[in-house]
Amino acid sequence: MRPSLLDPLFASVRTLAGVGPKISALLLKLLGAESANMLEPRVGQLLFLPPASVIDRRNRPGVAFAEAGAIVTLEVTIDHYQFSPSATKTGAFMRGSVPHRVFAHDDTGEVTLVFFHAQRAWLEKSLPLGEKVIVSGKVEWFNGRASMVHPDHIAPVDGSEDLPLIEPVYPLTAGLSPKTLARAMRDALTRIPDLPEWQDKTLMARENFPTFSQGLHHLHMPQEPEDIAENSPARRRLAYDEFLAGQMALALVRAKTRRLSGRPLMGTGxxxxxxxxxxxxxxxxxxxxxxxxxxxxxxxxxxxxxxxxxxxxxxxxxxxxxxxxxxxxxxxxxxxxxxxxxxxxxxxxxxxxxxxxxxxxxxxxxxxxxxxxxxxxxxxxxxxxxxxxxxxxxxxxxxxxxxxxxxxxxxxxxxxxxxxxxxxxxxxxxxxxxxxxxxxxxxxxxxxxxxxxxxxxxTEKPAGRQPVTTAIVPVERLNEIVERMKNAIKQGQKIYWICPLVEESEHVELTSAEERFQSFLPIFGNKLGLIHGRMSGQEKDEAMLAFKRGDTRLLIATTVIEVGVDVPDATVIVIEHAERFGLSQLHQLRGRVGRGDKPSTCLLLYKGPLGEIAKARLQVMRETEDGFRIAEEDLKLRGEGELLGTRQSGTPGFKLASVEAHADLLETARKDARLILERDINLQSERGQALRLLLYIFGRDEAIRLLRAG
Incomplete structure (x- = not known):
């Protein structure tokens, strides 16, 4: 049974201000909770949605000094209204109508506040004539006049402490407004129960960690833009909580598995x-x-x-x-x-x-x-x-x-x-x-x-395997490469030529296997072979056999040859449009050559201009054949979820932690989890009881069940 202390975090988001069935469904989509077979998300899940960025509203330059396109906060006096003649008496608008305008000033100049979808009565109430108000939003200049269309925030001067000076910006989904989400998040923060501390005091002091509750408050009500950064103490604290919950669950599986004690297998050799x-x-x-x-x-x-x-x-x-x-x-x-x-x-x-x-x-x-x-x-x-x-x-x-x-x-x-x-x-x-x-x-x-x-x-290759030389070549040098292939075939070499598509598509300008085969036929004649995923099993086997025997010497292929194809005397692989492939796929493809005792070559043919990530990928391939280094670089370029196929694998996709940004904490969490269970295998101590709460909060209930099963 989950402790009742945690009930507020496990309550439906529909208990929060402004969240009904429709908003709840949008939040479910945003939080990805539907993949966990939930009908509606929980308050705790909402709190684990980190802001993507912040808007800094501390910039108060005065109207005259506000830069075009900048977000500013202004204290202005309301002068007069110019209501739209095309609005109805209630203030509702018809299509193509003129907006409402509210004119205001401060000591430095005048500004027009523009509203397309506002009720007249609401405007008169929010922006009373002759009163001073705070408005915050983006300023634009036109013909020497400043204007602000739909200010993000409007508040009376005496209520301005409610205005978020550093406002978190969350990822959104269609139909969910930032204001609705922010309101729900503020309400969610008030639901955090008074929880005992589960982290080690020495670690807390060394890392300058706030409490769990303070960490969430810093994240969702930041005082400085840096508060939401991945390296801020608040974010690192929450990342460590998430890592520790994961490592505790794995350590409990390990302990349970080991307790079903094995038997020594002595062997004879x-x-x-x-x-x-x-x-x-x-x-x-x-x-x-x-x-x-x-x-x-x-x-x-x-x-x-x-x-x-x-x-x-x-x-x-x-x-x-x-x-x-x-x-x-x-x-x-x-x-x-x-x-x-x-x-x-x-x-x-x-x-x-x-x-x-x-x-x-x-x-x-x-x-x-x-x-x-x-x-x-x-x-x-x-x-x-x-x-x-x-x-x-x-x-x-x-x-x-x-x-x-x-x-x-x-x-x-x-x-x-x-x-x-x-x-x-x-x-x-x-x-x-x-x-x-x-x-x-x-x-x-x-x-x-x-x-x-x-x-x-x-990490080593078996004896006799040769290193593979990798070169990055622009597609403009195609003719030069074809000449090199002719010479290589004369010397008895075998070559793979990899294309990204089976047949030409009007939408994507990539050379297809079929098209490349046709264009090479006049040059290489019967030395040319073709293999792709649309062929029948028998056709594929025949194409591979002809290549293995040496009847064909240049095999045009798609990524169907990525894994498990072994032709030890193939020494050259050309990968066309290499910029379109992922790092691990390029590495697997390159692994098709260098399997014999002859030096081998991999040519990465690219079409410019290259984006930053594509450039980095090809560079890594040129620098190293070490699959482990390539995997590390792939992690940096793609992120952990994509690399392991998180959703399918039962591997945790983290909400608050980043495997790359918080790698140092992951090591610590692993050691900490093992140490805790060595001392308190059933989590009965004071810290053990608090750690049970941590496991529940991060959805590691199956680990708690292992505790009970003994």
């Missing part, structure tokens, strides 16, 4: 030695270290929770196989789950031959295995004949029973959230878990999504 003897290459230092880390974890009595990150082609699958071999030496079974059937079959093709040579029985289980064949696999799995099973989600359906499942490996983890991790572990008697990803994830994002895991990284 016999099968691993056999597999290593059959490998046609030596492991890289990174692979050796990862295997060492994993075996150490498997031998420990606590459950393993490890993330294995590897760049394009760094050899994660072999590391996974050696982990499963260790499990088999200890008498247990392993399951490797991939997100797609294609990837599952690829793993099976790599792993099965090596495993069989070492005497291990491997099977494949996807949605495609049916009837008797499926039943045979399920029986062999239940009686322990199968040591390694590879497949998709099908591995964890209710009817699949294991004899002794001790290790679960999940490939491409960012497709599965924390909840799925808990679900999977229910299958074995608390199996060890290894998670693999080929998408280099920046350290900060690893912490937000996988804070409950230990991390191993594979």
């Amino acid at each position: 016999r099968i691993i030695t056999q597999i290593l003897a059959n490998l046609p290459y030596r492991l890289t230092k990174g692979q050796e270290q990862a295997v060492k880390d994993i075996i150490r974890d498997l031998k420990a009595p606590e459950r393993m929770l490890r993330l294995l990150q590897g760049d394009v082609g760094s050899g994660k699958t072999v590391v996974g196989l050696l982990a499963m071999a260790h499990a088999a030496e200890s008498g247990g079974q392993s399951a490797l789950m991939a997100p797609t059937e294609v990837l599952a079959r690829q793993h099976f093709a790599t792993i099965a031959p090596l495993a069989e040579k070492a005497g291990l029985k491997t099977a494949l289980l996807t949605g495609r295995e049916k009837g008797k064949e499926r039943q045979r696999i399920l029986t062999a799995l239940a009686d322990g004949t199968i040591h390694i099973i590879i497949g998709t989600h099908a591995l964890f359906q209710e009817k699949v029973d294991y004899n002794d499942l001790v290790l679960v490996i999940i490939d491409e983890q960012h497709r599965f959230g924390v909840h799925q991790r808990l679900q999977l572990t229910a299958k074995g008697t608390a199996p060890d878990m290894l998670v693999m990803t080929a998408t280099p994830i920046p350290r900060t994002l690893v912490l937000t999504a996988f804070g409950d895991m230990d991390v191993s990284k594979l």
